[in-house]
Amino acid sequence: xxxxxxxxxxxxxxxxxxxxxxxxxxxxxxxxxxxxxxxxxxxxxxxxxxxxxxxxxxxxxxxxxxxxxxxxxxxxxxxxxxxxxxxxxxxxxxxxxxxxxxxxxxxxxxxxxxxxxxxxxxxxxx
Numbered sequence: 001x002x003x004x005x006x007x008x009x010x011x012x013x014x015x016x017x018x019x020x021x022x023x024x025x026x027x028x029x030x031x032x033x034x035x036x037x038x039x040x041x042x043x044x045x046x047x048x049x050x051x052x053x054x055x056x057x058x059x060x061x062x063x064x065x066x067x068x069x070x071x072x073x074x075x076x077x078x079x080x081x082x083x084x085x086x087x088x089x090x091x092x093x094x095x096x097x098x099x100x101x102x103x104x105x106x107x108x109x110x111x112x113x114x115x116x117x118x119x120x121x122x123x124x125x126x
Contacts, residue, residue: 009074013044013045014044015043015044015104017040017041017104018041018043019038020039020051021126022037022123022124022126023036023037024039024051024121024122024124025120026053026113026118027118027120027122028086029083029085029087029119031085032059033062033113034057034058034059036054036057036058038054038057039051039053039054040052042104042107051123052110052112054109058111062083062084063082063083064082068092070095075104075107076097077097077099078095079096081093081094081096086118089117091117093113093114094111094112095114096110096111
């Protein structure tokens with residue numbers, strides 16, 4: 001358990017997690033980094049929806065863990081990866097909550113990508 005304050009998502013900060021309808025494909029430098037038909041869409045407050053992709057559908061060999069970390073009072077401690085093939089632009093391009101709070105436990109063992117640090121994140125129809 002963490003000694004950091006935990007905020008439970010509620011009416012003032014709603015978080016929903018739903019299965020993504022369709023396949024999610026992420027590309028960097030012409031290489032497919034992720035391809036999943038089991039992604040989750042996380043919608044949080046007023047932020048744009050984010051695709052969380054199971055690690056088993058990500059080419060983790062293309063990622064390099066960094067020392068960068070952040071903390072979200074709604075989701076927990078966050079770790080980051082860079083994508084060397086994408087160069088400087090793709091530094092800390094990928095984030096993950098390895099032990100998220102129970103309210104968002106579904107995103108454990110998933111990663112998400114910053115849209116401006118990869119070439120594309122496509123959600124292809126079901």
